[in-house]
Amino acid sequence: MRFLFLLTAALLIGCGSNGGPDPELAGLRVYHHSADGAPTSLDPAQSATAYANLVVINAYDTLYSYKYLARPYELKPNLAAAMPEISDDGLVYTVQLKPGTRFIDDPAFPDGKGREVVASDVVYSILRHFDPTVRPQGAWLWQGRVAGLEEWKAAGSDYDRPPDGLRAVDRYTLDIRLEAPYPQLLYTLAMGYSAVVPREAVDYYGREFGLRPVGSGPFRVTSYDTARIVLEPNRNWRWRPVDLAEEGYDPDTQAFTGIAAIDGQTPPFVDRLMISFITDSAARWNSFTKGNEIQYAGVPVELVDRVLASKNPVRLAPKYEARYQVVSDIEAGFVYSAFNMADEDFGYHPDPEQQARNRVLRCAMIRGFDWRRRNDSFYFDLGVVFPGVIPPVVPEFDPDLSLDSVTRDVAGAKRMLAEAGWTADNLPTMTYGSVGGVRSRQFYEQFRAWMMEIGYPREKIVLKQFATFGDLNKQWRESRLPLISAGWGLDYPDAENTLQLFYGPNGAPGSNSSNYNNPEYDVLYEQAAVLLPSPERTRIYRRMNQMLIDDCVAVTGLSRTRIAVWHREVLMYPSANIVGGFFLPFVALAGDNGILERAEPARLTLN
Amino acid sequence: MELLQYSLRKIATGIPLVIGVTLISFLLMVYFGPDKTYELVGKNPTAEQIAEVRAELGYDQPVAVRYLDYLRELVTLDLGFSDSTGERVSAILARTIPISAAVALPGFILGNLFGVLLGLFAAFYRGVWPDKFIMAAAAIGMSISFLIVIIAFQILLSSSYGLNLFPVRGWDVHSIGDYVLYVTVPTLATVFVALGYNTRFYRSVIVEETTRDYVRTARAFGMPAGPLYYKLILKNCMIPIITRIMFSIPFVVISGSLLIESYFGIPGVGKVTYDAIVTGDQPILKAVVALTAVLLVAVQLLTDIMYRWVDPRVALK
Numbered sequence: 001m002r003f004l005f006l007l008t009a010a011l012l013i014g015c016g017s018n019g020g021p022d023p024e025l026a027g028l029r030v031y032h033h034s035a036d037g038a039p040t041s042l043d044p045a046q047s048a049t050a051y052a053n054l055v056v057i058n059a060y061d062t063l064y065s066y067k068y069l070a071r072p073y074e075l076k077p078n079l080a081a082a083m084p085e086i087s088d089d090g091l092v093y094t095v096q097l098k099p100g101t102r103f104i105d106d107p108a109f110p111d112g113k114g115r116e117v118v119a120s121d122v123v124y125s126i127l128r129h130f131d132p133t134v135r136p137q138g139a140w141l142w143q144g145r146v147a148g149l150e151e152w153k154a155a156g157s158d159y160d161r162p163p164d165g166l167r168a169v170d171r172y173t174l175d176i177r178l179e180a181p182y183p184q185l186l187y188t189l190a191m192g193y194s195a196v197v198p199r200e201a202v203d204y205y206g207r208e209f210g211l212r213p214v215g216s217g218p219f220r221v222t223s224y225d226t227a228r229i230v231l232e233p234n235r236n237w238r239w240r241p242v243d244l245a246e247e248g249y250d251p252d253t254q255a256f257t258g259i260a261a262i263d264g265q266t267p268p269f270v271d272r273l274m275i276s277f278i279t280d281s282a283a284r285w286n287s288f289t290k291g292n293e294i295q296y297a298g299v300p301v302e303l304v305d306r307v308l309a310s311k312n313p314v315r316l317a318p319k320y321e322a323r324y325q326v327v328s329d330i331e332a333g334f335v336y337s338a339f340n341m342a343d344e345d346f347g348y349h350p351d352p353e354q355q356a357r358n359r360v361l362r363c364a365m366i367r368g369f370d371w372r373r374r375n376d377s378f379y380f381d382l383g384v385v386f387p388g389v390i391p392p393v394v395p396e397f398d399p400d401l402s403l404d405s406v407t408r409d410v411a412g413a414k415r416m417l418a419e420a421g422w423t424a425d426n427l428p429t430m431t432y433g434s435v436g437g438v439r440s441r442q443f444y445e446q447f448r449a450w451m452m453e454i455g456y457p458r459e460k461i462v463l464k465q466f467a468t469f470g471d472l473n474k475q476w477r478e479s480r481l482p483l484i485s486a487g488w489g490l491d492y493p494d495a496e497n498t499l500q501l502f503y504g505p506n507g508a509p510g511s512n513s514s515n516y517n518n519p520e521y522d523v524l525y526e527q528a529a530v531l532l533p534s535p536e537r538t539r540i541y542r543r544m545n546q547m548l549i550d551d552c553v554a555v556t557g558l559s560r561t562r563i564a565v566w567h568r569e570v571l572m573y574p575s576a577n578i579v580g581g582f583f584l585p586f587v588a589l590a591g592d593n594g595i596l597e598r599a600e601p602a603r604l605t606l607n
Numbered sequence: 608m609e610l611l612q613y614s615l616r617k618i619a620t621g622i623p624l625v626i627g628v629t630l631i632s633f634l635l636m637v638y639f640g641p642d643k644t645y646e647l648v649g650k651n652p653t654a655e656q657i658a659e660v661r662a663e664l665g666y667d668q669p670v671a672v673r674y675l676d677y678l679r680e681l682v683t684l685d686l687g688f689s690d691s692t693g694e695r696v697s698a699i700l701a702r703t704i705p706i707s708a709a710v711a712l713p714g715f716i717l718g719n720l721f722g723v724l725l726g727l728f729a730a731f732y733r734g735v736w737p738d739k740f741i742m743a744a745a746a747i748g749m750s751i752s753f754l755i756v757i758i759a760f761q762i763l764l765s766s767s768y769g770l771n772l773f774p775v776r777g778w779d780v781h782s783i784g785d786y787v788l789y790v791t792v793p794t795l796a797t798v799f800v801a802l803g804y805n806t807r808f809y810r811s812v813i814v815e816e817t818t819r820d821y822v823r824t825a826r827a828f829g830m831p832a833g834p835l836y837y838k839l840i841l842k843n844c845m846i847p848i849i850t851r852i853m854f855s856i857p858f859v860v861i862s863g864s865l866l867i868e869s870y871f872g873i874p875g876v877g878k879v880t881y882d883a884i885v886t887g888d889q890p891i892l893k894a895v896v897a898l899t900a901v902l903l904v905a906v907q908l909l910t911d912i913m914y915r916w917v918d919p920r921v922a923l924k
Contacts, residue, residue, distance in 0.1 A: 040691040040886075048649065132659040140651035207693040225702070225874040226882065227778065276872060278776065282758060283870050286766040287775040468641040468885050477645055477657075491650075500651070511651035 028271040031570065031587050033296035034284050038226055038277035041210030044195035045128045045136040050489065053192040054581035055229060055275070060195030060215030061117065063095055063174075064186055066579040068586050069259075070248025072395055073493045073578055075186055079117065079196060079216070081172075083186075090181035090530070095189075097122070097172040102236055106214045108204035114236075117216045119168035121196045124159055126166060128202070129193065131157040138193030140511070141491075145182045159199070181530035187492030192580075218585040219273055228276045233268035241266045242586060257325055258571050262588050269571075269588035288565070291323075296566035296574060299326075304380045304563070311382055314563060324565045330384055332577040333489040334391045334498075336556035337369075338514035342507075343482040345428035347515070360420035361427070362552035367413035368454035369447070369555045371406045377446065378439070382561035388545035389498045391559045393577070395533070396495040396541045405549045406556075413454040422455075429460045433481040435472050436465045443485070477509040484513045493578055494533075495541045499525060502548055516553050614908055621904030628900040629681070633674050633893065641887030642666075643690050664690060664889075681897050687890040691882070696894045699879055704860060706778060707875030710867060711859045713790055714797030719852055721798065722805025727836055729806065730813035741806060748803030753796070757870045760796045776872035793867045805851075812847045816840050845917040853910040857902040861895060 039052035047056040057065070065078035077083060081096040103114035129136040130143075130153040142149060148163025155161075162168075165177040176185065188194055201214035213221045218239070219231035233239075244263040251260070262269065276293070278284040281300030288297040299307050309317045314328035339362050341347030346362060349355040371385040384392050387405045391397060417427075432447060434440035441463070448461040464481070466472040476484045490497050504522045506512035524544050531537040548554060564574050571588040647660045661667050665676070680686055686696035729741040763769040765776075773792050780786050816822070817840060825835050861876060868878040876895070883891035914921040 041693060043693070046647075132656075132663060135647055135660065135663055137647065137649040139656065140649045143653075207688045208695065210693040226878055227776075227872040227874040276777070278872055280870055283761065283776055283872070286761060286768075290765070290767045290771065290775050293775060293777070468646075468887065470641050470643060470646040470887060473645040474642050477652075506651055509648075509652055509654055509657055 029269065029589050030272040030274065031270040031589060032274040032276065032294055034276045034278045034287060034294045036279055036284065036298065042213045042221065042224065043210035044125065044192050044197060045134050045138060046210060047192035048137040050576070050580060056192035056195050058217050058219045058231065058581050058584050059213040059221050060197065060217045061101065062190050062195050063122065064190040066190060066582050068247040068583055069244070069250065069254055069573055074248060075190055091178045093176040093185060095174045097174065098238065099172055101216050101238065103198050103214055103216045104220045104234055106201060108198065108201035108214055117196055118171045119174040121198060122174050123162050123166050123168050124199050125196045126194060127152065127159060127162060141188040141193060145178055147177045147179050183532045184492055184494055184496055187494065191491060226277065228274060231273040232271065239267050254573050257573050258590065259573055261571060262586060267585055273584060291567060295570045296564065299563040299565055301380060311380065316565070323568060325568055326563060326565045327573065328561050328563045329575055329577060330393055331560045331562055332393045332493060333487060334557040334559045335487045336389065336554050337483050337485040338554040340479055340482050340484060340514055341517065341553065342479045342515035346482045357420045357422070359552055360416050361422055364413040364416040364454055365451060366405060366552050366555050367409045368450050370408040370450055371558060372408070374446065375558060379558065379560050383558045384561070385558050388549050389501065389554065389556055390495045390541060390545045391498065391557065393490065393559065394493050394495045396538045398542050410453050417455055424455060424457045427456055427460055429462055430483060431462050431464050431481055432483060433464050433466065433472055433475055434485065435469050436467060440465070476513040479508045479515060490578055496529065499541060499544050502553060514553055518547060518551065521547050610912065617908045617911065618904065624904055625897065625900045629677065629897050630674065632896040633677055636889055636892055637670055640889065641885065643887040646886060677893055686894040689891055690888045691886055696890050699891065700876065700894060703874060703876040703879050706873060707868065707877055708860050709786065710790055710793055710873055710875055711864055714794040714801065715855065715859050717794065718798045718801030718805055721802055723809050723848065725806040726809030726813050727841065729810045730817060731832065731836060733814055745803040745806045748799055753800050753866055756799050757796045757866055760792050761870065764792050778873045793871050797867065808851065809848065812844050813840060816844050842917065846914055849910060849913050849917065853906050856906055857899050861899045861902060
């Protein structure tokens with residue numbers, strides 16, 4: 001025992017310090033942040049997760065990107081030279097590419113020198129989503145929208161014969177022809193899915209392309225494993241002086257970050273960009289508070305009460321305020337539970353009378369659900385509860401909508417059940433599917449308790465747990481569960497992205513896992529789908545939202561608030577939302593004498 | 608010659624073991640493992656796209672065909688690509704196993720070494736306070752969750768709330784100094800937990816050995832305690848000690864330590880295996896299972912040979 005103690009002491013003394021600066025990083029400006037999950041693939045065609053998207057849009061170019069600071073979100077040209085020319089009928093988009101953009105040097109190219117990015121690369125990158133051998137995940141963005149894609153796929157996915165709907169007119173000009181107007185198209189061209197890849201690299205690396213990004217984005221990946229990814233600036237990228245006004249800077253809400261210092265300066269302001277993947281929140285927080293490893297992280301939910309002095313507005317406790325900046329952001333998405341309308345016990349039924357009773361049952365269950373307590377128990381009362389499926393983050397959100405559907409009314413729910421003839425004996429069994437885990441179990445227990453209060457027998461709310469989200473998702477996609485409790489992250493800031501979750505033709509296995517099938521709703525969806533943002537479109541969106549509320553299709557919803565903290569020495573205004581990683585090219589480290597001073601690598605004073 | 612014959616025989620008898628293990632684990636993966644399909648399809652898939660993904664994953668093939676493919680992959684050492692990342696499985700293992708071994712070995716060696724020493728010490732003082740103290744400490748070590756130990760060591764030694772002597776996490780190893788820096792806290796946590804189990808096991812083995820006639824005879828002849836314990840008793844305890852150590856090796860080398868690797872952000876095979884289990888990444892799981900089975904057969908052979916080495920009376924038959 002004594003020997004062990006001595007050995008331990010010797011090791012401690014021998015090591016002496018907490019790691020010290022890595023000699024390789026000496027003199028470099030290193031920005032280091034943490035994420036609570038890791039990307040599995042950096043192939044844009046497989047960048048389905050936020051973790052992958054964050055890296056992909058920094059390693060690759062997209063035609064458009066989001067302005068760094070503009071809220072609500074606004075697009076700007078990125079690889080595209082300007083916003084597209086759109087034909088009068090809204091069916092043809094012509095996009096000019098900026099000439100002179102080059103892919104990074106890589107062995108995939110002849111002589112290892114990256115070549116220029118041209119319009120046919122954009123065509124190739126989108127077509128990959130219609131090639132099953134790629135295992136793509138973004139086809140849904142363009143299928144049935146861009147002319148000829150399905151036919152191209154059916155004809156054998158020959159990249160040398162692109163479809164008419166997606167054509168490189170010349171070296172720098174791209175034509176996209178649509179089957180019907182698709183106002184959300186530009187948003188899809190800012191997503192990681194549409195990032196531009198070189199065919200040579202895909203051919204060269206084959207299945208391992210997802211590990212070896214060869215892009216033309218602002219950064220290049222220098223190492224990547226399950227624990228960390230390291231990027232360094234692509235010095236050949238189109239860096240230009242920052243124009244904060246153009247990026248949507250709002251001094252009233254953003255001046256506290258100190259980012260005004262970068263106005264007029266030319267990025268990159270860092271020499272290395274590191275992202276550590278730390279799933280455990282305690283380890284992530286320890287690493288962050290230590291300061292020399294992580295400079296930006298989210299606040300673990302279990303620490304919110306300790307870290308925050310106030311929640312509205314979000315303010316850090318004095319202990320942390322001196323060292324850290326904080327920003328809170330309502331998520332671009334929401335959590336909800338939708339009924340499976342294909343389930344005859346809760347949804348549609350051949351007998352109209354029973355179908356009407358089922359609607360009453362769903363409405364009563366919705367009334368029994370307590371969003372206020374859900375928010376308090378699991379989201380530290382920071383979430384925003386709203387009726388329907390149009391969340392606060394999109395412009396079509398209606399702040400004046402009645403809150404009845406998200407206000408608990410136990411007596412009313414009981415009355416509704418009694419009037420429709422529902423009793424403890426004839427209520428159907430509700431199988432509550434979830435992924436195994438303490439939190440999921442707590443969600444279930446809380447749900448069951450609320451349902452018991454409106455008269456549901458305890459034994460009729462049954463938990464069915466699955467090992468992985470994939471298995472649970474399979475059950476939803478195959479319509480085997482009566483309730484789908486999920487979260488939806490918006491792909492773009494347009495309510496169409498959430499309303500399509502209930503569009504009939506998107507029924508399971510599509511995104512409409514609830515199998516809601518209302519012809520009137522579908523007609524409205526199709527009408528709105530071709531409209532540009534306008535009061536008319538907003539009116540239709542809101543009408544559809546009201547139909548979902550009236551039909552009691554879903555227990556919805558709540559948008560969570562994300563809190564991000566970062567060391568004061570880092571100048572940035574981060575966002576984990578739709579704009580994802582578009583803030584990373586602007587990140588700067590503040591030394592004592594200005595943002596461009598070369599400091600010790602990420603070594604911060606934490607007195 | 609006898610050794611060669613024995614080795615060949617042992618390897619031959621190991622083949623059914625490998626087939627059995629791979630078959631059972633493969634069936635478990637197929638029938639009870641996660642279905643990867645729905646993690647690979649997009650947000651709004653059609654039935655056709657789902658079928659395409661299933662075909663890409665090979666799920667549409669009969670189980671027997673898939674198992675034969677698995678065996679062919681093992682024989683040809685072509686382990687395929689990860690379904691999640693697309694990386695070659697052989698490359699993943701080649702990259703992560705050395706890291707896991709580097710992380711686990713110091714703790715494994717120290718845990719066993721100190722376990723034997725403390726076991727000897729406790730056995731020597733059997734029934735009196737040093738023995739009781741060591742056994743009580745071992746019980747405490749065994750009772751505390753590994754997770755708690757990891758977090759406690761991390762906070763105590765690595766965080767700004769504690770001594771802040773070591774990195775909280777990561778694996779930036781470019782020199783021996785880096786290695787010591789990154790491996791110390793995981794090693795201390797591992798030793799803290801392993802020591803309890805090891806000490807109890809080795810003490811019981813040693814105590815049982817002290818009741819043998821030859822020990823009583825040696826004592827009667829006035830043999831000093833030191834040589835008696837180190838030269839006679841310890842040597843005669845080597846078979847159970849070797850058995851315990853050797854059969855732990857495959858799991859140390861291949862399986863790594865999920866908790867250690869997760870909490871310290873170490874990109875080892877334990878984390879990769881865990882991720883493969885929860886995401887249903889069958890190519891990785893198949894490789895890890897097969898490799899563990901093969902290593903077990905090898906360790907079994909090596910263990911038998913070592914038995915003979917420490918005790919020539921053991922026959923290789």
